[in-house]
Amino acid sequence: MTDRIPRYDLVARPRRLRTTPAVRRLAAQTRVHPSDLILPVFVREGLTEPAPLGSMPGVVQHSTDSLRRAAAEAAAKGLGGIMLFGVPTERDACGSAGTDPDGILNRALREVRAEVGDDVVVMADLCLDEFTDHGHCGVLAADGSVDNDATLEIYARMAVAQAEAGAHVLGPSGMMDGQVGVIREALDGAGRTDVAVLAYSVKYASAFYGPFREAVDSQLQGDRRTYQMDAANRREAMHELQLDLDEGADMVMVKPAMSYLDVLRDVAEASPVPVAAYQISGEYAMIEAAAANGWIDRRAAVQESVLSIRRAGADSVLTYFAVELADWFREENGLS
Numbered sequence: 001m002t003d004r005i006p007r008y009d010l011v012a013r014p015r016r017l018r019t020t021p022a023v024r025r026l027a028a029q030t031r032v033h034p035s036d037l038i039l040p041v042f043v044r045e046g047l048t049e050p051a052p053l054g055s056m057p058g059v060v061q062h063s064t065d066s067l068r069r070a071a072a073e074a075a076a077k078g079l080g081g082i083m084l085f086g087v088p089t090e091r092d093a094c095g096s097a098g099t100d101p102d103g104i105l106n107r108a109l110r111e112v113r114a115e116v117g118d119d120v121v122v123m124a125d126l127c128l129d130e131f132t133d134h135g136h137c138g139v140l141a142a143d144g145s146v147d148n149d150a151t152l153e154i155y156a157r158m159a160v161a162q163a164e165a166g167a168h169v170l171g172p173s174g175m176m177d178g179q180v181g182v183i184r185e186a187l188d189g190a191g192r193t194d195v196a197v198l199a200y201s202v203k204y205a206s207a208f209y210g211p212f213r214e215a216v217d218s219q220l221q222g223d224r225r226t227y228q229m230d231a232a233n234r235r236e237a238m239h240e241l242q243l244d245l246d247e248g249a250d251m252v253m254v255k256p257a258m259s260y261l262d263v264l265r266d267v268a269e270a271s272p273v274p275v276a277a278y279q280i281s282g283e284y285a286m287i288e289a290a291a292a293n294g295w296i297d298r299r300a301a302v303q304e305s306v307l308s309i310r311r312a313g314a315d316s317v318l319t320y321f322a323v324e325l326a327d328w329f330r331e332e333n334g335l336s
Contacts, residue, residue, distance in 0.1 A: 030311040032303070034078040034326035038123065038276065038318040042215045043067045044087040045104040055211035056281055057288045059320050061087060067108055068115045071122075077326040080316055081121035083171060084108055086130055087216050094139050095131030099157045103131075106165040113166030123198065124167040126158050126183065127174045135219035137174035137227065146227055148176050155179055156186035163192040171253070173200040175227045181247035198276060199249035202237040202267060204229045206256050208282025215281065237263045238270060249273060254314070256280040258305060261312040268313025277314035279306065284320045303328065 017027040043062045044051065050060035062070060067084075074082045086105025088097040097103040105124060112122050128151065129137045138151030155172060162170055170187075172179045180199045187195050205228035212218075229236060237254075244252055250273060254264045257277035268275045287305060291298030302321045309317050319325070329335075 030307060032306050032310055032317075032325060032329065034322075034329055035080045036310065036314075036316050037079050037306075037322040037325060038081040038083055038121075038316055039070070039074050039079055039322040040083045040085065040278075040318050040320060041067060041070055042085045042087060043104060043108040044217075045089045053211065053215055055214050055285055056320065057285075057292070059215065059284070061215065064108065064111055068111055071112045071116050071120065073323060075116045075120040077323055079120055079322055079326060081123050081169070082112065082116075083123040083125060083318060084112065084167075085125045085216055088131055091131055091133040091219060093133055094154065095128035098128055098131040099154060099161050101161055101165065103161075105130075106161050109162060109165035109167050118168075121168045122166060123169040123171055124162040124165075126155060126162060126170045126172040128154065128158075129174070129218065130216045133219055135221065137224065138176055146176075148178070148227075151176050152178060152182045156182050159183040159186045159195075160190045160192065163187055163190065163195040167195065169196045169198050169251070171198045171200060173203060173253075173255075175200065175203050175224075175229070177243075178247070180244045180249050184248040196250040197248065198251040198253060199244040199247075200255055201241050201244040201249065201252040202229065202254045202260075202263060204231050204256060204260060206231065206259070206280070206282070208256055208259065208280050208286075211281035211285045231259075234263055234266065237267060241267055241271060245271070245273065251276055253278060253318075256283060257309045257312075257314070257317065258283045261308060264309070264312040264314060268315075274315040275313060276316045276318060277309050277312075278318040279309060279320070281320070299328065 017023055047063040050062055050066045053059050071082055088104050109124055127137050129135055136146050138146040141147040159170055172183055180197055205225045252271055253276045254267055255278040257279045264277050287301050290296045306317055306319055
């Protein structure tokens with residue numbers, strides 16, 4: 001019979017570093033700070049009061065006034081950024097409201113910059129899906145497919161319009177081939193070398209986008225599987241990453257986050273630029289639904305879910321929980 005190993009021969013006992021909350025904080029290898037968080041927000045044209053979203057409890061479509069208040073709160077809480085999505089009242093086949101300087105998203109960007117200045121990073125979603133009457137991320141060819149190159153021409157104009165409206169960072173999310181290079185060229189040509197590009201480099205066709213489509217009143221019929229990535233593919237993410245880096249991406253994104261932590265880890269290990277990940281609407285809604293039914297501890301689940309995204313390698317996380325997480329951080333760290 002093997003003798004029991006004497007206690008003094010156990011070189012390290014990991015449980016010593018788990019004994020109290022203070023010890024666990026000291027030994028923590030990953031943290032979630034408010035400055036790591038980006039709050040996605042929706043602003044809908046024509047609203048005078050915020051409109052709650054049924055599939056995303058606690059999230060609203062903002063009016064211009066409530067958006068300004070949300071932006072001011074994000075700055076006051078020390079969040080890293082705020083990402084704006086616009087919901088227009090009128091749509092057409094080319095998404096004209098997206099390039100219109102007076103379109104809802106560009107107006108909202110001006111309002112937010114007027115409110116917060118440079119106190120928080122103001123980001124704009126750069127995509128046509130909110131603005132087209134067919135709901136795709138680009139204009140359509142005669143056969144109904146998305147015309148990549150015609151879409152890029154519009155993206156270039158959108159980029160300049162959003163930069164002039166006040167965005168610090170543009171987030172091209174359409175997964176069009178060559179979008180980062182075209183946007184960078186348009187910005188530089190307009191003298192806006194100061195505006196950064198957060199490329200949605202690795203964006204999967206996901207079943208978890210459903211609540212977001214309510215949030216932007218999406219007109220989509222069908223899916224986007226011909227241009228968003230296949231959930232079965234992991235190595236392909238590295239190819240998409242390299243293409244965007246070669247085209248000049250300042251930051252890169254993995255979306256969704258929670259179902260793709262393996263991909264996020266790969267990207268984080270390979271990327272020389274900051275990596276963001278988006279905890280998307282369906283991931284948010286699942287936590288809210290389970291918590292509402294009493295199946296999970298809501299606060300613990302929210303914190304664990306975002307911590308896992310940071311642990312996998314994300315430098316920043318887009319999450320609808322951003323404000324609450326910032327409040328909890330201050331509470332747990334004894335900050336006023």
